[in-house]
Ligand SMILES: Nc1ncnc2c1ncn2[C@@H]1O[C@H](COP(=O)(O)OP(=O)(O)OP(=O)(O)O)[C@@H](O)[C@H]1O
């Protein structure tokens with residue numbers, strides 16, 4: 001069974017993925033991020049001011065992602081290069097992911113890539129106030145990516161928000177579960193578990 005977690009930058013996709021993986025730890029879920037499929041920087045599209053736009057569906061190797069998901073679903077192991085922002089390609093570690101009854105994947109375009117969406121057995125969309133998302137992104141990029149506030153705001157205004165409006169929001173209605181990731185996150189998690197667990201128990205039988 002493939003569970004896909006989609007949502008804007010800083011909406012809490014990775015946090016939910018880890019929480020689900022831990023909750024269903026007994027089933028040893030296979031977990032991974034769509035970010036591992038970012039194409040090399042020299043293949044990225046530049047905007048009108050010469051800045052790379054990482055928020056376009058063309059920024060990732062969609063075909064490879066589809067092929068890998070199909071392989072996992074068929075019970076085959078896959079090899080992926082773990083993505084670390086700004087790390088030179090040769091520094092990205094190659095990891096082997098083994099199949100399991102539950103595969104959990106998170107990423108921006110899981111719904112927009114129709115071939116990926118069709119492979120999902122259960123789909124989740126993280127919904128959060130954009131101001132909260134921006135706060136989280138500011139914190140992440142100032143602390144761990146070394147961007148200036150101006151650079152972060154430029155990306156937010158010119159790439160992140162327009163691409164969210166075009167490539168994510170229109171697909172939100174496709175979700176089996178919309179996760180309101182605000183102060184009520186614990187209650188939402190309980191609601192989600194309530195819906196998911198019966199489906200997962202079928203896999204154990
Ligand atoms: N319900 C929540 N309440 C408070 N903070 C949260 C909540 N969910 C996630 N966060 C925090 O928000 C930040 C972004 O979350 P997370 O990394 O899961 O998002 P993401 O959608 O995977 O985006 P990114 O890829 O930018 O990390 C993290 O610092 C995380 O701890």
Ligand SMILES: O=C(CO)[C@H](O)[C@H](O)COP(=O)(O)O
Nearest residue numbers: 008009010054055085108160
């Ligand atoms: O920063 C990026 C890639 O590294 C992109 O701008 C994208 O918005 C990131 O999305 P997420 O925060 O969900 O990884």
